[in-house]
Amino acid sequence: MRNRRRAVxxxxxxxxxxxxxxxxxxxxxDLAREGLWCAEHRAVFPSVTRVSAASVTTGCLPARHGLHxxxxxxxxxxxxxxRDVGHPDFRGHMRRATGTTLLVPSLAERVADAGGFIAFSNVSPGAAYFLDPEHFGYVYHRAGSYAPGGACISGAKALGVSHDLAGDWAxxxxxxxxxxxxxxxxxAVLWLANPDLTLHGVPLGSREHREALGMAERCVREVVRTIEDLQGEGDEILLLIGSDHGQETIGGCIxxxxxxxxxxLGALLQSGDVAVAGQGTAALLYASDLGRPSLxxxxxxMRQAPWAGTVLLDGELAAHGLATQGGIVAAVNMARLETLNPFGVTGQRWIVSEAGKSAALGSGQHGGWGPDETRPFLIVREPGAAPGVMHRPTGLIDIAPTILRFLGLESDGLDGSPIARPLRPAPSR
Ligand SMILES: [Zn+2]
Structure with a gap:
């Protein structure tokens, strides 16, 4: 591989x-002040990790890339x-049902003949593998690591890290x-499990949350130091440091x-003519042609229920970047109450229960379009660029185009667009 000009x-x-x-x-x-801080950076809907990974790697919204x-x-x-996208075998089910996985090329495919792609991920298998679902590059994950073409990497060369803070650091x-x-x-992509993993079991603002923030920062600092060393040796490296979504507090479960x-609708649920895909603080509602009128x-x-925030139908889904094909009829954003948690963090959300999982009331969750979960962060560090603040809205879909432009590759036709350097302020007269 050995590219002197590259992106991380x-x-x-x-x-x-x-x-x-x-x-x-x-x-x-401090890093935000040294680089370009994207002050209006947005998540995608649903604000969940697997959809986020697909949007980061394709530069497209779910309506285009097809992962709901x-x-x-x-x-x-x-x-x-x-089906659960997190399971390692989900892509097989998706290929059998739709003929493919993602409907648009991944970053790994776009750079396969232009320097290659390597991802290290410590989140769910599904979120890791949807960075490169068709094996154009290397994806390393504790559930299995793969080389281009899909060959399994085994032994010490695989990624045998634990699914916790120590695993992120290793x-x-x-x-x-x-x-x-x-x-x-x-x-190169490094996708840490934290602070998300920790927050799913503890309150926002708690000591455990703050420790997880500290570990994530420690990992970022290690990457920044490494890149600064390499740039001192003449390499040109675009570094994007960010997140995929935030979290909100679980207040109730339905x-x-x-x-x-x-x-x-019990019989239609039983027969597979109506179905619910919970997304934490949101849900997607599906129906066959038979089930659609009843749903x-x-x-x-549903709109009158205390746990429902907003329910979107058909054409309204497209405005949120969501596919309207594949049986989706409606999307629900769960209700939010402006109450404080014990650590002074505002906002409690209803969540949709998942079979076999108990809801950790008071802990963090995400998935919908609440104010905190849709506000990830992004810092862009481009060699030679002045520090600044980007006030134009940016999103996860702008990451791939920004990387492609830096590498001198085609970035047209994506939903996102390259994040440009801010113009230096005009001299005052
Ligand atoms: Zn996530």
Whole structure:
């Protein structure tokens, strides 16, 4: 590989923009002042990790890339079957149902013959593999690591790290030594599990949350130091440091399938003609042609329910970047109450229950379009660029075009666009 001009993206999963403050993340706060701080950076909907990974790698919204959620409905034999995208075998089910995985090329495909792609990820297998679902580059994950063409990497060369803070740190050290210093692909991605992983079991603002922020920062600092060393040796490296979404507090939990069953949709749920794909603080509602009129018939009741924030139908989904094909009929953003948690963090959300999982009331969650979960952060460090603040809205879909432009590759036709350097202020007269 060995590219002197290359790009690196570090994702601190679940680190909401409002946590980048001197007292909570001093390292990120300083880095923000040294680089380009994207002050209006946005998540995608659903604001979940697997969809975020697909949007980062394609530069497109879910309506274009085709991955609907962390869990999504597939039309199998005319019926809707909701499957978990996090499972390693999901791509097989998706290929059988739709003929493919992502509908547009990944960054890994775009740079396969232009310097290569290596990702190290410590989140769910699904989120890792959707960075490069068709194996154009290298993806390393504790559930299995793969080379171009899909060959399995085994033994010490695989990524045998733990799914916790220590695993993030071990992964980062190996990433810096092996990927950044030695192999030098055109595009390298480091996707940390934290602070998201920790927040799913503790309150926002708690000591554990702050410790997870500290570890994520420590990993970022290691990458920055490595890149500064390499730039001192003449390499030109574009570094993007960011997150995919923030988190909000779980205030209550609703079994949406049970609610639909009480509204006479039980038989249609049983037959796979109506289905619910929970996304934490949101849900996608699917129906076959047979189930669609009955599902539409309960939407007004749903809108009156205390746990429902906004319910979008059909054409309104496209405005949120969501596909309207593949059986999706509606999307629900769960309600929010402006109450404080014990650590002074505002906002409590209803979430959709998942079979077999108990809701950790008071802990963090995400998935919808609430104010905190949709505010990830992004810092762009481009060689030679002046520090500044980008006030134009940016999003996860702008990351791939920004990388492609830096590498001198085609970035037209994507939903996102390159994040440009801010203009230096005109001299005052
Ligand atoms: Zn995430």
């Amino acid at each position: 993206f570090v994702c601190c999963d679940g680190l909401g923009r409002d946590w980048v403050r001197p007292e909570t993340t001093p390292i990120l706060h 959620g962390n869990r999504m409905g597939l039309v199998e034999g005319g019926k809707i079957r909701v 992964m980062t050290q190996r990433f810096c030594a092996e990927v950044l210093r030695d192999r030098q692909p055109a595009v 079994d949406l399938e049970a609610w639909l069953a009480t509204h006479r 539409l018939g309960v939407i007004e009741d």
